[in-house]
Amino acid sequence: MSGAAMTARQQADGATVMDVRGSLDVTTVDALRATILDALHRDRPRLMILDLTLVTFMDSTGIGLLAGGHQSARDQGTRFVVRNPSEFVHRQLRLTGLAGMLGLCSTSGPPAWRI
Template structure:
């Protein structure tokens, strides 16, 4: 099982950013889910950004935690944004049919996102 580190910070524009590093799997998704939900309920930000730049692996449980965060954000009126998913993470979201729900493009070929 993997390890993940999550940090939360507020941007100058008031958006809350949850930076996620490592792997999102059975061993780590509870911490991500708790970080997302507690922040949404306690701070009720206008926008929550989940930065996935340094997520190296994500399984279906990781996808589920992001969907839970997305749904709770909608309930609280918060815009939920995924930022910089790696090619692996983006592919997981495409395969599950969720890339569009998260506002991600259908492909991950954009040079600013993908480096071979």
């Protein structure tokens, strides 16, 4: 996969944290989606956290990835949240109305939900 990478780690409390790096765009979302779905179905975490600290770009397909990941997690009873997005990514999530759904403050400023 070029342009993005994702690593997963389990926390002692049962949460899965996925650290995402690079761009969330049309060239990367399919592989990232597969990684998210695999972790959801294999690990069945009570909470899945996507840490976007190192995400440098996100287009509409990245937004779709986050919305779809949220829906897949919800369907199996897993809470799905995003943490540490750049201001660019956070602004896109606010504009699309997804910030609150993904555990972020829907107004400008730092995310309300942090771990």
